[in-house]
Amino acid sequence: MSLTTNKNFAPDQKGQGWKIFKSPKLEPFLYLSPSIILICLVIFVPLVIGISYAFQSISLFRPSDTGWIGFEHFEDIYQDRKFYKSLRNTFWWTFTSVILQFSLGLGLAMLLKAGFKGQKFFQALIFLPWAVPTFLSALTWAWLFNPVIGPLSHWMFALGILDEPYNILADPSIAMYGPIAANVWFGIPFFAITLLAALQSIPDEMYEAAAIDGASKWQVFSKITLPFLAPMIVITVMLRTVWIANFADFIYVMTSGGPANSTQILSTYIFLTAFKKLDFGYASAVSVVLLVLLLIFATLLLKMRQKFVRVN
Amino acid sequence: MSVFAKPAVGWTISKYIVLALYLAFALFPLYWLLKISVTPEKLIYSDGVALWPSEFTLDNFKSVLLYTDFLIYFKNSIFVSFGTAALTTVLAAAAGYAFSRFQFRGKKIIIGIMLITQMFPLLIIIAPIYRIISGMGLLNTLTSLIVVYTAFNVPFATFLMQSFFDGIPKDLEEAAMIDGCTRLQAVRKVVFPLTLPGLAATLGFVFTAAWSELLFAIMLINSNDKMTFPVGLLTFVSKFSVDWGQMMAAGVFALVPSCLFFIFIQRYLVQGLTSGAVKG
Amino acid sequence: MSNIQLRRISKSYGDVEVMNDINLEIQDGEFIVLVGPSGCGKSTLLRMIAGLEPITAGDLLFDDELVNELAPRDRDIAMVFQSYALYPHMDVARNMGFSLEIRGEKAQIIDQRTQKSADTLGLKGLLDRLPKALSGGQRQRVAMGRAIARDPKAFLFDEPLSNLDAALRVEMRLEIAKLHQRLGATMIYVTHDQVEALTLADRIVVLNEGKIQQIGKPLELYQSPANLFVANFIGSPTMNIFDVKRVGAELQLVNGALIGMSGGGAAVSFGIRPEHIAIVAQDKGHVVGTAEVVERLGSDSNIYTQVDGLGQVLIRHHGNTELNIGDKFGLEFNVSAAHLFDSDGIRLTLDK
Known part of the structure; x- marks a missing residue:
């Protein structure tokens, strides 16, 4: 590793810029270390501790009863009907939200792709829901569904969807549609922005060549646009699915998991177990299960993506 | 077509x-x-x-400002959001610069670690964080929120900053160094002025994220004088759930800063999101 | 002004050695061109001289002083980048005066020097423009102006003309040649364009795969290339190379034709430049060929000729030619200008 053959050479005072190569392997770490240290201390250390909690009894209500208990929490989970309910709801909540966000987002991106006068202004407005703080979106939608103050139940009544204008958030059979509606509203911009950027990166020559080859609109979409977007779609859908599965704000604010646990998903269940029951051990065990499920999902999707890429 | x-x-x-x-x-x-x-x-x-x-x-706005604690919440939120945004941007700029300008052993691993933080349920660390923070006696402090938020936001902000640095040719720094700059001078005189929009976008993005965070704020803050806007508004809603006009006026107050930031930064976000997603 | 010495310089990235045992001594005021195909390491070598790349092993000396460890800023060199690397947020004047500004020069002196180099390069009316408001040629001039404004020990050029169109390239080439004459400064110039190398250089360094193939004056390289690589790389159109074998005392082409050369004991290749082949009657000359493609360039004609058992041979004929496609004729090699190479590709010295 000697940089010089002449070690006696000493750079003069002004040569301090020489740091560049003096430790060429260490310099990037100098810039990275504050971030890495912070992330390790605030995220990874607690992560390891959090996973270890899953095998301990840690409840602030029963402080005497603390200690290692092996897989007891997981055995409890196995028998926990609330857990299964939350798991089903998590699937329902996540996939309905993602599918609606994605298809509406893709539609919007396609419409915006061609471009029109005043598009920049229009775009800033239509992407606005994304900028609204999530707790506020949740509150706003909760208010919209409230028949006292919001119009939605009255409209649904007028359309014959509801028998009378009542708050759907209080009806266990349909309460989940409330947070889902808010989530779709909030999530369309993310998909529209990413897909629009991806669409704009498809070279015009591709479309011109397809036009010369006599492709129909549908053929152009299915044979050119979609395959080009596929890798991007898989990634964004994966990131979004994982994010939404973890995302508790809307449900926590709008329904707190109720009524009768009809909107309880795993992440709200974890939060409420930790926050209201202060049973950190059980909350951690449930989050470990959620983590494992998400890892399985992400792996499957990435495998699928590899196949996609090979086909392309 | x-x-x-x-x-x-x-x-x-x-x-x-x-x-x-x-x-x-x-x-x-x-x-x-x-x-x-x-x-x-x-x-x-x-x-x-x-x-x-x-x-x-405008009575509703007036009573929110005069007769409720929302000014305190607002002040707390501004402090936490600006603190987080400033700290995160500084850290992310340094890390993004390292990713953009250096090839080094372990780069992929570090990028992988940062990506993972965007994937796993952060709820899993909510209990340990609570215990660590309370063990340090930092419960109910805005500092604890700033530290936690910064850690959450650094990874994405780093990828965002990296994409901005990637857009600045390396030649410019080298030319500056040949012209007599140290690396720090080259960064300050050449790279920094050219990254200003990127820094502003990152600041804005992190500000918005910190402004709207709810769960950790609920967990770590419980005294009224330290509450951030989301927690304050939620407490208000559950306590006085009939004062609709005032609640919505407070909501409008919460909406304004992040919307202003968003309108300013949205075109930069497209850049960051795209390159981030493609890299993943 | 200074002289620059490279002693046994090598460069590795991890375990991969990209540059090996480079020795070169550059005299004060000399114009050296580093030339070679892309990936040959010429830019890496230039960047090592500039201090932008660490040197793995070997010594780099400026005026007999070891500078391996010196930061770029302390080497007192100027560099013109392929991309020009103009600072987009500074106007032309500030771009040119930036290095003086960094060194804490007085505003008045900066102004004076900037004006002077702007005059030299015809940039007078553009001093308050930003780079984005300049044409490609103007940017190139600003990049050069930035270099001359500071009067450095040496100028480094990294393919400075490759982003210009053909006409501008010729113009700027001339400009650089004049600049060198006027300043008399040491200049090191990297290019893949052999015309730039041949026209600008006092001496050319031909590089391939991280090794110096030959160092010499432009005509030396043309007339006596050290090896097959240099023979092929220098000269346009490229040299014709044929396999030869020895039959008795005589060398014979693969198709059996004798070329009238003896000596050159170990020769396996015979090289002849297109301009050293004459067109003669069918029964004269060394071999017979048929014209396949004729390119008429006005001042010259290139005749791509098919020769039985030998393949394609390129002939360069001065002026216009009357030959047409399909014509048969004899090819006479000017053997005194031809070269022989051994099995390692090294040129054999013949006693002519």
Whole structure:
């Protein structure tokens, strides 16, 4: 590793810029270390501790009863009907939200792709829901569904969807549609922005060549646009699915998991177990299960993506 | 999509109709928030589902500012959000610069670690964080929120900053170093002025994220004088759930800063999101 | 002004050695061109001289002083980048005066020097423009102006003309040649364009795969290339190379034709430049060929000729030619200008 053959050479005072190569392997770490240290201390250390909690009894209500208990929490989970309910709801909540966000987002991106006068202004407005703080979106939608103050139940009544204008958030059979509606509203911009950027990166020559080859609109979409977007779609859908599965704000604010646990998903269940029951051990065990499920999902999707890429 | 042929008029009209529907869907909830906030209290029930308030007032905003704790929440939130944004941007700029300008052993691993933080349920660390923070005696402090938020936001902000640095040719720094700059001088005089939009976008993005965080704020803050806006508003809602006009006025206050930031930064976010997603 | 010495310089990235045992001594005021195909390491070598790349092993000396460890800023060199690397947020004047500004020069002196180099390069009216408001040629001039404004020990050029169109390239080439004459400064110039190398250089360094193939004056390289690589790389159109074998005392082409050369004991290849082949009657000359493609360039004609058992041979004929496609004729090699190479590709010295 000697940089010089002449070690006696000493750079003069002004040569301090020489740091560049003096430790060429260490310099990037100098810039990275504050971030890495912070992330390790605030995220990874607690992560390891959090996973270890899953095998301990840690409840602030029963402080005497603390200690290692092996897989007891997981055995409890196995028998926990609330857990299964939350798991089903998590699937329902996540996939309905993602599918609606994605298809509406893709539609919007396609419409915006061609471009029109005043598009920049229009775009800033239509992407606005994304900028609204999530707790506020949740509150706003909760208010919209409230028949006292919001119009939605009255409209649904007028359309014959509801028998009378009542708050759907209080009806266990349909309460989940409330947070889902808010989530779709909030999530369309993310998909529209990413897909629009991806669409704009498809070279015009591709479309011109397809036009010369006599492709129909549908053929152009299915044979050119979609395959080009596929890798991007898989990634964004994966990131979004994982994010939404973890995302508790809307449900926590709008329904707190109720009524009768009809909107309880795993992440709200974890939060409420930790926050209201202060049973950190059980909350951690449930989050470990959620983590494992998400890892399985992400792996499957990435495998699928590899196949996609090979086909392309 | 075809190269020359103009699309049919019917097609164009239906396109604009659909776009208008999207716009209505996007803006209606925000409009409703605004509408209730400017409706006089006595008319809230009688106006009901009317699309337009029959009378207009700013009383709700006045009482929120004068008779509630929202100014304190607002101040706390501003402090936490600016603190987080400033700290995160500094850290992310340094890390993004390292990713952009150096090839080094372990780079992939570090990028992988940062990506993972964006993937796993952060709820898993909520209990340990609570215990660590309380063990350090930092419960109920805004500092604890800034530290936690910064750690959450550094990874994405780093990828964002990296994409901005990637857009600045390495040649420029090298030219500056040959012109007599140290690396720090080259960064300060050449790279920094060119990254200003990127820094601003990152600041804005992190500010918005910190502004709206709820769960950790609920967990780590419980005294009224330290509450951030989300927690304060939520407490207000559960305590006085009938004062609709005031709540919505408070909501409008919460909305303004992040919307302002968003309108300013949205085009940079497209860049960051795209390169981030492609890299993943 | 200074002389620059490279002694046994090598460069590795991890375990991969990209540059090996480079020795070169550059005299004060000399114009050296580093030339070679892309990936040959010429830019890496230049960047090592500039201090932008660490040197793995070997010594780099400026005026007999070891500078391996010196930061770029302390080497007192100027560099013109392929991309020009103009600072986009500074106007032309500030771009040119930036290095003086960094060194804490007085505003008045900066102004004076900037004006002077702007005059030299015809940039007078553009001093308050930003780079984005300049044409490609103007940017190139600013990049050069930035270099001359500071009067450095040496100028480094990294393919400075490759982003210009053909006409501008010729113009700027001339400009650089004049600049060198006027300043008399040491210049090191990297290019892949052999015309730039041949026209600008006092001496050319031909590089391939991280090794110096030959160092010499432009004509030396043309007339006596050290090896097959240099023979092929220098000269346009490229040299014709044929396999030869020894039959008795005589060398014979693979198709059996004798070329009238003896000596050159170990020769396996015979090289002849297109301009050293004459067109003669069919029964004269060394071999017979048929014209396949004729390119008429006005001042010259290139005749791509098919020769039985030998393949394609390129002939360069001065002026216009009357030959047409399909014509048969004899090819006479000017053997005194031809070269022989051994099995390692090294040129054999013949006693002519």
